[in-house]
Amino acid sequence: MKKLLLLTLSIITTTVGLCQKADETVAINYVDSLFAPGEHKLEILEKNIPADLKEIIVNYRKSIADSLQWYDVYSQQHKNEVPLPYHANFGITKADYDRMNTEFPAVKMKVKTVKGITVNKLNGQLVLKGKGDFTILDEIIFDVANKSLIIGDQHIPYTGEINESEKSGIGAWNGYDWKLEVGSMADVKAFKNVDYTMIDLSIGKTQAENKIVLQYKTIYVIDGDPKINGSLTAFLK
Secondary structure (H helix, E strand, O other): OHHHHHHHHHHHOOOOOEOOOOOHHHHHHHHHHHOOOEEEEEEEEEEOOOHHHHHHHHHHHHHHHOOHHHHHHHHHHOOOOOOOOOOHHHOOOHHHHHHHHHHHHHOOEEEEEEEEEEEEEEOOEEEEEEOOOOOOOOOEEEEOOOOEEEEOOEEEOEEEEEEEOHHHOOOOEEEEEEEEEEOOHHHHHOOOOOOEEEEEEEEEEEOOOOOEEEEEEEEEEEOOEEEEEEEEEEEEO
């Protein structure tokens, strides 16, 4: 089960489309301009995966789960290749494998649920607070006065601008990204008993409708044991 969860991590971990690195002051001021104080709604999105593509993904994951020892060796042999070269042990045809890698990242997203959120601006800080049991964003603090992002007790390094294409699942959008990574995802994918932390927050707007985008992902692995504590893509209303 643990290795199957690690395999899932390797499938869901993606890289945003980063480009030039604008000044973090510009990025923080941009976020501050988007988040008006008061109560808001978050439209939480999920991939609207076609049934036939979902079947391909299920069959692929099942085949890998049944051949984890082989997959461990194979992934190490091709650790610098993303995605891995096709192999019959994947349990699907090469055409289906290519389709999965091409279409899954671009699957259009739909609204799964709507949650309440409060934006507070106090003492030079922009603080997010969810309503009820929606707490995934509660530790996010934009320190506007000092131009930095803090999540929990961690300072999250600024990464740069984002330019996502029409194939992002929510259409083309632009914004800024902050990401903390401690440890090696390559070691995690190799099923090593290592610690790994990844916290990634992106804020921006869609090009077509100027919708405010919030994309948040956290991955925690302790001694090789995966704990996926949060991942969402949402529109702020």
